[in-house]
Amino acid sequence: xxxxxxxxxxxxxxxxxxxxxxxxxxxxxxxxxxxxxxxxxxxxxxxxxxxxxxxxxxxxxxxxxxxxxxxxxxxxxxxxxxxxxxxxxxxxxxxxxxxxxxxxxxxxxxxxxxxxxxxxxxxxxxxxxxxxxxxxxxxxxxxxxxxxxxxxxxxxxxxxxxxxxxxxxxxxxxxxxxxxxxxxxxxxxxxxxxxxxxxxxxxxxxxxxxxxxxxxxxxxx
Amino acid sequence: xxxxxxxxxxxxxxxxxxxxxxxxxxxxxxxxxxxxxxxxxxxxxxxxxxxxxxxxxxxxxxxxxxxxxxxxxxxxxxxxxxxxxxxxxxxxxxxxxxxxxxxxxxxxxxxxxxxxxxxxxxxxxxxxxxxxxxxxxxxxxxxxxxxxxxxxxxxxxxxxxxxxxxxxxxxxxxxxxxxxxxxxxxxxxxxxxxxxxxxxxxxxxxxxxxxxxxxxxxxxx
Numbered sequence: 001x002x003x004x005x006x007x008x009x010x011x012x013x014x015x016x017x018x019x020x021x022x023x024x025x026x027x028x029x030x031x032x033x034x035x036x037x038x039x040x041x042x043x044x045x046x047x048x049x050x051x052x053x054x055x056x057x058x059x060x061x062x063x064x065x066x067x068x069x070x071x072x073x074x075x076x077x078x079x080x081x082x083x084x085x086x087x088x089x090x091x092x093x094x095x096x097x098x099x100x101x102x103x104x105x106x107x108x109x110x111x112x113x114x115x116x117x118x119x120x121x122x123x124x125x126x127x128x129x130x131x132x133x134x135x136x137x138x139x140x141x142x143x144x145x146x147x148x149x150x151x152x153x154x155x156x157x158x159x160x161x162x163x164x165x166x167x168x169x170x171x172x173x174x175x176x177x178x179x180x181x182x183x184x185x186x187x188x189x190x191x192x193x194x195x196x197x198x199x200x201x202x203x204x205x206x207x208x209x210x211x212x213x214x215x216x217x218x219x220x221x
Numbered sequence: 222x223x224x225x226x227x228x229x230x231x232x233x234x235x236x237x238x239x240x241x242x243x244x245x246x247x248x249x250x251x252x253x254x255x256x257x258x259x260x261x262x263x264x265x266x267x268x269x270x271x272x273x274x275x276x277x278x279x280x281x282x283x284x285x286x287x288x289x290x291x292x293x294x295x296x297x298x299x300x301x302x303x304x305x306x307x308x309x310x311x312x313x314x315x316x317x318x319x320x321x322x323x324x325x326x327x328x329x330x331x332x333x334x335x336x337x338x339x340x341x342x343x344x345x346x347x348x349x350x351x352x353x354x355x356x357x358x359x360x361x362x363x364x365x366x367x368x369x370x371x372x373x374x375x376x377x378x379x380x381x382x383x384x385x386x387x388x389x390x391x392x393x394x395x396x397x398x399x400x401x402x403x404x405x406x407x408x409x410x411x412x413x414x415x416x417x418x419x420x421x422x423x424x425x426x427x428x429x430x431x432x433x434x435x436x437x438x439x440x441x442x
Contacts, residue, residue, distance in 0.1 A: 063302070068298055071292045081288070167398065170391065171398060177391050181388075
């Protein structure tokens with residue numbers, strides 16, 4: 001029974017990392033669809049959202065089985081309920097990647113407003129936060145979780161910088177407004193992906209240290 | 222033991238409804254702070270976010286205790302793990318109310334762009350979705366959950382209508398752009414609150430029927 005427990009727990013970790021990799025690649029491909037102005041990539045990425053939904057359910061089912069059959073307590077119990085919360089965060093990050101794909105297809109249908117420099121950087125930061133938050137989770141690594149939480153500031157700075165630049169475009173030429181808002185929304189989707197990674201990292205600290213370090217997400221524009 | 226179990230399960234339901242009421246009143250007051258141009262209300266509402274954080278932790282602790290001490294199975298087990306997921310959704314809705322308060326304070330510092338008609342309607346719809354989704358949860362009421370999911374369309378329609386109207390303002394007078402984007406972001410925060418209510422309703426259907434009806438959130442602008 002005990003050996004089964006650890007094998008099944010390992011499966012939950014593996015599946016969580018697998019869903020994380022899928023979501024990370026969806027985010028990367030969504031931004032590539034925009035940067036390379038290739039709407040086929042966007043359509044393909046949207047289709048892979050079903051896989052993310054299915055993996056979330058697999059993780060939840062594995063966790064429910066662990067809870068029902070092995071009645072874990074203490075840290076194992078909290079690890080499993082945290083995995084169930086994280087699976088939801090991951091699935092919603094996949095939804096945000098889908099939203100970026102939809103913005104990309106709209107943007108690709110219009111002349112390009114400007115070269116996309118900051119949005120890919122923001123995406124890379126968010127992807128790294130996602131990867132590190134899940135590593136922190138499976139390894140119960142609090143310092144790594146804290147570094148993810150600290151990284152959220154950089155994402156917020158980039159978001160504000162992007163906002164100011166887009167505002168300048170819109171002020172100077174009202175014909176750019178619709179496209180600028182499309183780019184603004186992409187930056188907000190990436191921000192939400194980084195927020196989810198931060199939420200995961202906060203749950204890891206809470207899991208290991210039992211302390212709630214959550215602060216209200218309160219981004220200035 | 223069995224009587225204790227049902228008492229403690231009832232406490233989880235009561236606390237979930239209590240957190241739901243708090244979040245609903247935070248959303249209402251955030252929009253009032255904007256409509257009445259009263260930044261004191263916004264500041265007060267931001268302060269009550271701590272209560273939402275504390276209640277989320279109380280719910281999770283109560284659920285962990287139930288899982289550890291009573292080892293529930295089948296529907297009781299899934300009800301408790303769903304309550305833990307819902308507590309996270311509610312806390313994030315409170316964060317969205319805080320974001321609306323921040324937009325309200327920025328907007329209140331400028332001349333009012335236009336009378337706010339559609340945003341309060343959108344807020345009332347989102348608040349009702351929140352209330353109904355939690356009633357559906359504690360009563361395991363699938364038809365009510367489905368009505369919440371159907372209601373999300375109206376919120377999306379309003380969001381698109383608000384977007385088109387704001388676009389007209391921005392096109393006609395670039396001096397309105399910053400304020401129009403503030404209002405656009407408020408509509409997005411309200412949309413996310415409605416999305417969380419939809420997520421809760423989808424979890425209720427899954428809880429009772431064991432069927433995954435989740436669709437990727439894919440809002441057109």
